Each structure stands twice: as structure tokens, then as C-alpha cells.
Amino acid sequence: MNALTQTLINAAPGLMGELESLYKDIHKHPELSMQEVRTAKIAADAMEALGYAVTRNVGKTGVVCVMDNGSGPVVMLRADMDALPMAENTGLPYASTVTARDADGIEVGVAHSCGHDMHVTWLIGAARLLATNRDAWHGTLLIVFQPGEETAEGARAMVNDWDEGRFPKPDIILGQHVMVGEAGTVTYRPGVTLSAGDSLKIKLFGRGSHGSQPQTSIDPVIMAAATTLRLQTIVSREVAPTEPAVLTIGSLQAGTKENIIPDDATIKLNVRTFNEDTREYMLKSIRRICCAECDASGAERAPEFSTINSYPLTENDAAATEKVAAAFNSEFAEKVSLAPAPASASEDFSVFGRSWGVPYVFWFVGGTDPSIYTKARQDKAINKIPSNHSPMFAPQIHPTLETGLKAMLTAASVWLCAEAAA
Numbered sequence: 001m002n003a004l005t006q007t008l009i010n011a012a013p014g015l016m017g018e019l020e021s022l023y024k025d026i027h028k029h030p031e032l033s034m035q036e037v038r039t040a041k042i043a044a045d046a047m048e049a050l051g052y053a054v055t056r057n058v059g060k061t062g063v064v065c066v067m068d069n070g071s072g073p074v075v076m077l078r079a080d081m082d083a084l085p086m087a088e089n090t091g092l093p094y095a096s097t098v099t100a101r102d103a104d105g106i107e108v109g110v111a112h113s114c115g116h117d118m119h120v121t122w123l124i125g126a127a128r129l130l131a132t133n134r135d136a137w138h139g140t141l142l143i144v145f146q147p148g149e150e151t152a153e154g155a156r157a158m159v160n161d162w163d164e165g166r167f168p169k170p171d172i173i174l175g176q177h178v179m180v181g182e183a184g185t186v187t188y189r190p191g192v193t194l195s196a197g198d199s200l201k202i203k204l205f206g207r208g209s210h211g212s213q214p215q216t217s218i219d220p221v222i223m224a225a226a227t228t229l230r231l232q233t234i235v236s237r238e239v240a241p242t243e244p245a246v247l248t249i250g251s252l253q254a255g256t257k258e259n260i261i262p263d264d265a266t267i268k269l270n271v272r273t274f275n276e277d278t279r280e281y282m283l284k285s286i287r288r289i290c291c292a293e294c295d296a297s298g299a300e301r302a303p304e305f306s307t308i309n310s311y312p313l314t315e316n317d318a319a320a321t322e323k324v325a326a327a328f329n330s331e332f333a334e335k336v337s338l339a340p341a342p343a344s345a346s347e348d349f350s351v352f353g354r355s356w357g358v359p360y361v362f363w364f365v366g367g368t369d370p371s372i373y374t375k376a377r378q379d380k381a382i383n384k385i386p387s388n389h390s391p392m393f394a395p396q397i398h399p400t401l402e403t404g405l406k407a408m409l410t411a412a413s414v415w416l417c418a419e420a421a422a
Contacts, residue, residue: 005331005406005409005410005413015125015128015129016398016401016402019121019124019125019401019405020397020398020401022042022121022124023117023118023121023397023401024094025042025094026039026042026112026117026120026121027092027094027095027096027112027117028094028095028096028098029096029098030083030084030096030098030110030111030112030117031081031082031083031098031100031110032082032083032085032100032102032108032110033082033147033148033149033150033151033153033154034060034061034082034103034147034148034151034153034154034157035061035082035100036061036081036082036147036148037061039081039120039145040056040057040061040062040063040081040145040147042120042124043063043081043120043123043124043145044056044063044065044145046124046127046128047063047065047124047127047143050067050127050128050131050132051067051131052065052066052067052127052131052141052143053065053066053067055166055167058158058161058162059146059147059148059154059155059156059157059158059159059160059161060147060148060157060161061081061147061148062144062145062146062147062154062157062158062161063143063144063145064142064143064144064158064166064167065127065141065142065143065144065145066140066141066142066143066167066168067130067131067134067140067141067143068140069134069137069138069139069140069141070138070139071138071139072137072138072139072140072415072416073139073140073171073172073415073416074139074140074142074168074169074170074171074172075139075140075141075142075170075171075172075174075412075415075416076142076143076144076170076172076173076174076352076358077123077126077127077141077142077143077144077174077175077408077412078123078144078145078146078173078174078175078349078352079116079119079120079122079123079144079145079146079175080116080119080120080145080146080147080149080154080349081116081119081120081145081146081147081149082116082147082148082149082150082151082154083096083110083111083112083113083114083116083117083150084110084111084112084113084114084150084389085100085102085108085109085110086108086109086110086111086113086389086391087109087111087391088109088111088112088113088391089391089392090391090392090393090394092394095111096109096110096111096112098110098111103151111391113388113389113390113391113393114150114388114389114393115177115178115179115367115388115393115395116149118178118367118395118400118401118404119176119177119178119404120145121401122176122401122404122405122408123143123145123408125401125405126405126408126409126412127141127143129405129409130409130412130416136417137412137413137416137417138416138417139415139416140168141412141416142167142168142170144158144352146158148348149347149348149349151309152197152309152310152311152348153309153348154348155348155349155351155352156348156351158352159351159352159355159356169356169358170352170356170358171358171415172320172358172359172360172361172415173349173352173353173358173359173360173361174324174360174361174362174408174411174412175349175360175361175362176362176363176364176365176404176407176408176411177347177362177363177364177365178364178365178366178367178388178395178400178404179343179364179365179366179367179387179388180366180367180368180373180382180385180386180387180388181364181365181366181367181368181373182366182368182370182373182374183366183367183368183369183370183373183395183396183398183399183400183403184335184366184370184399184400184403185332185335185336185337185365185366185403186328186332186335186336186337186363186364186365186366186403186407187336187337187338187339187363187364187365187366188316188321188324188325188328188336188338188339188361188363188364189316189321189338189339189342189363190316190317190318190321190322190325191315191316191318191321192274192275192313192314192315192316192342193314193315193316193339193342193343193362193363194313194314194342194343194344194345194346194347194350194362195244195246195272195273195274195311195313195342195343195344195345195346196272196273196274196276196279196310196311196312196313196346197270197271197272197309197310197311197345197346198270198271198273198279198283198307198309198310198311199268199269199270199271199307199308199309199310200268200269200270200271200283200286200305200306200307200308201266201267201268201305201306201307201308202227202266202267202268202269202286202290202303202304202305203264203265203266203303203304203306204220204223204224204227204264204265204266204267204290204293204294204299204303205220205263205264205294205299205300205301205302205303205304206218206219206220206221206223206261206262206263206264206265206297206299207263207300208260208261208262208263209261210259210260210261211258211259211260211261212259214261217261218297218298218299218300219261219297220254220261220262220263220264220265220299221254221255221261221262221265222297223265223293223294223297223299224252224254224265224266224267225252226293226296226297227267227289227290227293227294228249228252228267230289230293231247231249231269231286231289231290232247234247234282234285234286234289235247235282238281238285239278239281239282243274243275243278244273244274244341244342244344245271245272245273245274245278245282246270246271246272246273246344247269247270247271247282247286248269248270248271249267249268249269250268250269250270251266251267251268252265252266252267252268253265253266253268254266267290268308269286271283271286272344272346274313274342275313276313287305290303290305291303311346311347311348312348312350312351312354313350314346314347314349314350314362315350316360316361316362317353317359317360317361319359320359320360320361321361323414324361324363324410324411324414325338327410327411327413327414328363328407328410328411331406331407331410332403332406332407335403339364343364345388347362349362350362361411363407363411365400365403365404365407366400366403367395367396367400368385368395368396369396372385373385
């Protein structure tokens, strides 16, 4: 254990119990994207009590906290706060029963099924240990609680609302995510770590009619079905087998009754890519195929395209990742590993670094009960473990809580405490 981490962990022997209670409270009271009022208040109040200069409502519900502790680099630590519009089905005594109205005014269940409650808890814990042990480090801490990660709104909203006169520009940006993996382990990867993600809504226009008179219609259901099948050929026939890419059509909506041919149909799709050239090619191909299928159907109006959300690649800075990896290997030994390939999940964490031209490192902390993970690996059934966004997703609190806290402190120490990183 490096000197900074050892000093900080030893300084707060009762902290884990407090953080567990905090985690359960946040888990039980999730909030939808850009609605994280309660969670933001918890974070902001905690940071103010620790002596941070706190600015609330940055990018709507975001919180920015600054602590100047002498000369040295500016280190930004970030956590996302939002939950998902889905009902929880974990059976935990602290499970969410919350419902709320989404951006469309529809009442939905709300659950922390992606682990952002753990992220907030980690960051509050790390910020507390650093604030109460200022003699163990030097530099400036920039603690950021970000809204709206699940909708790709939050990071951009905060960047657009960023006031350089109020907040220092970071020298390094650090973040982490709980994922399926043996609890107590840490995984990192230099370069491309998470895919880019683009979600589109495509409206196809036909001409409605009675189901008994299809000849008088331009059937958008047939148009949408043909388009759906053809879009699958982009990955299977237009992208090289050696280039990973995913295209998923998650929603196809048309009509209200079996004997009415509707006027239009709507497709919602998601694309995951791992380099900008493939991303650009696939987005152009989607437009080409949709327009061609509409033309083949005799549609009298071109399809209408709109972006639901867009996540950039998460591409870790190679030099900074090498430094973090060295610190992780020293801290966690055999419990740290290099990810063999990028993950197909997406994050808006990189928006900060990309917007400001600042290096960043993003890594993963396992949250699965080790016995469950070991058995699943032996049975070649890891894919059956409830993953992020599953209603059954529930990280094991310990040692996940301790591991994430140590990982954040260890990574931060590379910049905040040169002696520990030497």
C-alpha cells in the first residue's frame, strides 16, 4: 500500500460503516438523469462541511468542489449521480421502490442499476479522507459530481456551464466504474477503453389506409421491417470482421390496430464503435439504407433522423495510464489486471478531457461476489451474472466499497503525492 493510501485509510477506521450507510441511502433514493436534486445536495453538503469551496447547480444539478492545498497539480476526480428509468428486482432490504416522471412525462420505476450510487459514495469517501489529512498531499483537488450520464447530457452540460474564472483547469482527470467482475479487483486499459455510442430515432413516412385495401397505402410497417433487416447487414457485410461494431434496433413502433395501415413508423437504434472512421461510416450507411428503403417503397417523404444521444470514445491517455497502472500494481498486486479488449459500454466521462485537451484515465472495479464470479467462470457462464442495467444488478458492498476507495486514492496519489508515486 502506498504511503498516501496507508495514511488516509488508517486515519478513518470507522469510515467504512458510515459509507455503507450512505451507499444504502443513495441506493434507496435514486433520481433520474438531470433530476438528481437530493443526491447533489447530499454531496454538496458533505463537501462544504469538509471545507471545500462548493458550487452547486453547475450544468443544472452538477456539483463542483475545490480544495487548494499548496503548490502542485490540479487533480479532478469525477463521479456520476443519476439512476435508470427501471424497476429494481434485487430483493435487497434497501432496494428502491421509487417512481418518477421521465423527460416525456411518463411515470417509471427508478433504480441505481448501473452503480452510480457506489460511484458517489466512493468519491465522498475519498474527498473526506483527503480533506481531513491535508498534510499527506499537496496540490489542488477538483471534486466533480456529474448529472445525466445515462442520457449523455451531464458532462456536456457541465462543460458548457463551466466558468474558468471560478474553477481551475485540471492537469489530470480520473474516474472509475463498478462492473461485473470479482469484488476486490481493479481492471484498466490504455488507449480505447470504452466504445463510442450513438442512438438515433428514425421516422419513416408512408400513407395510411384500411387493412383490407393495402393497394391504396404506402405501408410503413413493411418499410420499417425491410429497413430493420437491411440495417443488420452494415456490420455483417460492410464492416470488416476484424473491426468490432454493434448495431442494435431496440424499438420499432407503428400503428394502433390490426386493420389499420398507419401513416408512419419509428425505429430507434443504437450503434457502438471503437474508432472514428468506423463510426462515421456506419452513421452514413444508416442514412443511405433508410433513404433507399423508403425510396424502394415509393414513400412520398424522406425519412426524418434525430439524435437521441451520443457518447464519444473513452480513450485513456497512454502515459497517464502507465503511471496509474504502476500505482495499482503496487497497491493491489494480483488483484489488478489489464483488460484484454475495450468494453462495448459507453460513457460521457471523456467529454471533460476532450473538451479541455486534458489527459484522463478511466478504470473498472469489480463488484461481484467472488464465490459467484468464480463459479460462473468455471461454468463458462459469466454472461449470466446480472450486469449493469439489469434489474438484478447489485454490487457486493464489501470489499467493493474499500477497493474503489483505495483505487481512487491510489490513482490520485500519483499526482498529489510525488513521493508515493516515485
